[in-house]
Amino acid sequence: MSGQITLPFGLFEVDYTRYSNRQLAAVPLAVLAVSLVVIAGTFALTGTPADPGVEFTGGTELRVAVDAPNDGAAREQIQSAFSTTPESVRSVAAADNTYIVTFQANQGDAPSTTQLENQARQAGFEIRSIDAVGPSFGADTQLLALGGVAIAFLGMSLLVFAMFRTFVPSIAVVISAFSDIVIPVALMNLLGIELSLGTVAALLMIIGYSVDSDILLNNHVLRRSGDFYTSVGSAMRTGVTMTLTSLAAMIVMTITATLFGIQLLSSIGTILVFGLTADLMNTYLLNLSLLRWWKFEGVAR
Incomplete structure (x- = not known):
């Protein structure tokens, strides 16, 4: 056979x-x-x-436009702009100088959505969108x-x-x-x-x-x-x-x-x-x- x-x-x-x-x-x-x-x-x-991810743990996701000469400089600005270190920072290839910044609710001293928005504006970022999910x-x-x-x-x-x-x-x-x-x-x-x-x-x-x-x-x-x-x-x-x-x-x-x-x-x-x-x-x-x-x-x- x-x-x-x-x-x-x-x-x-x-x-x-x-x-x-x-x-x-x-x-x-x-x-x-x-x-x-x-x-x-x-x-x-x-x-x-x-x-x-944030959908399951709770947290806040910001999409911001950063005026920076290159990707490395933009990421440094983002890291230093917020009182809490972001969980992740992802660039959006289809949109120049746009980044998705994620903060998880279980980061301990994670700031509120309003605080994150204020810190982003103070750093000179243009906020494209904000999405937040409660931990529960x-x-x-x-x-x-x-x-x-x-x-x-x-x-x-x-x-x-x-x-x-x-x-x-x-x-x-x-x-x-x-x-x-x-x-x-x-x-x-x-x-x-x-x-x-x-x-x-x-x-x-x-x-x-x-x-x-x-x-x-x-x-x-x-x-x-x-x-x-x-x-x-x-x-x-x-x-x-x-x-x-x-x-x-x-x-x-x-x-x-x-x-x-x-x-x-x-x-x-x-x-x-x-x-x-x-x-x-x-x-x-x-x-x-x-x-x-x-x-x-x-x-x-």
Whole structure:
């Protein structure tokens, strides 16, 4: 039985018969383990799986225009203008001399929004916008957002088990989807991307992408006639094409948003790029190895 499969666009051919199930699962499981360690470290430090942004901790975000000869001088003016050191200072690429200055409510002696506004005006900054979130409201928002992700994942898991009604193929989808979420969250911590409503939305989108590709693979293997590798090849030609198309679109969006200084879209795009890449690995290595074990060595034999 030939296990050689040609991927879409003639990228390359892969012969699955050359690799054992342990070899196929080793890489995604190792990446998952490292990601869990990163998230555990972040949770120990912050109490959340990723560093929460102003929307979840509460605080104030100012968008100011600074008259300075260069970026370094502008940042020095901003740092010295306020009585409390800003949590972050980000330049807006699409708007010359414009910066987003963030103060978190948990900084201890963080000044009020009125004080920040007065200090910015005294420093000669032009205030473009001010957004403030109360600490209690931010905490409630964080709880609702993370709860939404958990409920979405639980609902997806129940739906998968209801569809396949077989433990191994169902748990393969759940594990792959779990890894698809965990890996981007770990990379968020490493890249300094904060947890916000936008990034939570990106994680919810990843759940959808993951379930789509995993169910496609499982359906072809479990419910279509033909040998195992013929079914896998058919699923891969469709699934990999869809994922690569989405991945290309997300890469373009991320680059464009970064160039124009649209921080939220840049963060969402980055998370989706890593999530879709992880989905390719988990679906066609981890999920496939579990399906093959179940088909030839497990209870389905």
